[in-house]
Amino acid sequence: MTVRKFRSYLRVILSTFEMTLRQNVLDGFIVFTVLIQPLLIALLALWMLQAKSGEQAIYVIVGSGMTGLWSSLLFISGNSITAERWSGTLEVLVGQPTPIQVIIFGKNLAHVSQSLGSMIVAYLVSSILFGFHLNVQQPILFILSIFLTVIAFVTFGLIIAPIFIMNPGVQGWQNAMEFPVYILSGFLFPIALLPDWTTPFSYLLAPYWAARALHGTTSMGTPLAEIGFSLLMLIIFSSIYIIISNFLFRKMLYKTREDATLGFQ
């Protein structure tokens, strides 16, 4: 890829990011999914933890924020191509020179980034309303973890969206996919509490490594090597997702052009 092309794509990602955020601010469903629902989960968990220490509170804040990230990814990023199809813009997007993956990347980046807002709100509620003293143990690694988590979630979204449009039947399972991932990824409690046979499934999920990295950087006593390994896994998973998504997008575009399903008939 030439530098000029890279800059063009970067501009597309940024303008898609901006355009998506501006549209989402006005969408009640999106505001609920990325802000209200994770906040409710955080409030419930914080009430239950009122008698415990602040260290567990930060676990809850990070965990509830991650529920927002996952819900946003599953419901909003997963539907990102379908939504364009329904609004009649998918044909326009496919018929222009920028690869559609680049556009969907920008959209997913906006969806996932905005859901980080729920983590900030939960942090404020926790310290102001519940009076917890909150410390992030490894602030620099925490920011790096957030960045790699966002990338991993965005690239995961690049896989889900074409699968949903090629297989509408799979999309029907969206609701059923929400809570198992919360649990298997250890968002709100460690996966050590789950039966042993579920552990391999957790290892196959990028959200698990993201949760491990974020919980590790906010908690005391997590070895740096463990955090580093989680970050490495996030990079590996993101790379794999990009490779798979390129294949899926090519397949999806050919199939939709062949089946005449780009536009909503």
Next chain:
Amino acid sequence: MNAIEVQDLRRVYKTTIGVIRRKIKEVVAVDGISFSVRRGELFGVLGPNGAGKTTTVKMLTTLLIPTSGSAHVLGADVVSEADLIRARIGFIFGGERGLYWRLSGQDNLRYFASLYHVNPDDSRKRIPYLLDLVGLTDRGQEKVEGYSRGMKQRLHIARTLLHNPEVLFLDEPTMGLDPVGARELREVIRNLQAEEKTILLTTHYMFEADALCERIAVINHGKVVALDTPKALKNLVSDLSVVEVEVFGVSEEILDQLRQLPGVDTVSVEDQGQKQSLHIHTAHGSEAVPTLMNTLQAVRVGGVSIREPTLEDAYVRLVGGSS
């Protein structure tokens, strides 16, 4: 080199029917059409609903893969070299969709300009120019959801011109517009023609095709039934006159009787609410009127007039007078 080359292009849609015992049904939308469009030409594709106009445009704009045949735009193949084509063409499909309604017209253009890799400096100059060209300067800051259908159509035109494409595909751009909006849009198309852009325009409005196009391909049931200049197409019916009869309730049986009369070429019916207007193409001109009236004895008749044939009459002859 021609801007557009189409050779034996065919497109078949497959749909399933039935719930338990599903069957695949094939519908031939475009059935082996061939034509070419010169650079700088405004070429019309004329045909009734379902004739295959939009399918043809979608194949040429790389949005649909042909079942067989070939199509080249600016020398590039629409299937294997789609990426080469997309940066050099613009397209609009009739209707209001395809825009981001929660954004302003100006923001829509700014976003699409980035997708077409228009340099930000150029984009800042071009967007006000295009908004002015399509008459939306005063409303550019408003959200698209508040636009009328005509305004959305004009915004589509502006969108498609952002990257200054060499070839434009306009699929029924005036569909559903009020007469003033449609006239303004035709004026924009004329201006584009003056800029020597290659334009492929589909429409089912005869006067629009007559007024704008240098050559017209008439398609029906997916096939090209005529391809010529509007003048030459009109000559196809120069031997005929058109008798227009206003009637109130006419049966298929009487229409069939009219079609059997000597000298009658085609009979078409246009519904106008309570009444219908019969367009009878006849070689006998005014002499045919007494015979026609005799056949219409049982029907309440309003006015009768005779006129010279138009492109619409040529079209009716080509696609059949049953509509």
